[in-house]
Amino acid sequence: MATPRTKRDYCWTCGGDQQHRRLNKKEEDWLKERLGRSGVGEFWLCVNVLDPDTGKQCRNLRTGFNKKPFAEPIKAPVIE
Numbered sequence: 469m470a471t472p473r474t475k476r477d478y479c480w481t482c483g484g485d486q487q488h489r490r491l492n493k494k495e496e497d498w499l500k501e502r503l504g505r506s507g508v509g510e511f512w513l514c515v516n517v518l519d520p521d522t523g524k525q526c527r528n529l530r531t532g533f534n535k536k537p538f539a540e541p542i543k544a545p546v547i548e
């Protein structure tokens with residue numbers, strides 16, 4: 469069975485269940501650098517749209533088990 473790429477789960481910065489997706493390669497590389505870790509496979513990114521005009525997404529990070537893995541929220545930047 470393939471690992472799902474999206475799931476609904478709680479986002480503590482949005483409040484409530486929101487759609488999340490897996491990180492892409494560039495985001496994983498950024499997060500590895502950010503956290504100084506070699507593996508970040510457990511993280512999910514909130515894709516809730518905060519601003520319908522610009523399409524800006526929340527992008528807050530959580531893990532599958534922990535809705536608040538960091539003391540302060542870490543939001544992935546949009547990487548071109």
Ligand SMILES: [Zn+2]
Pocket residue numbers: 479480481482483486514515516526527528
């Ligand atoms: Zn969110």
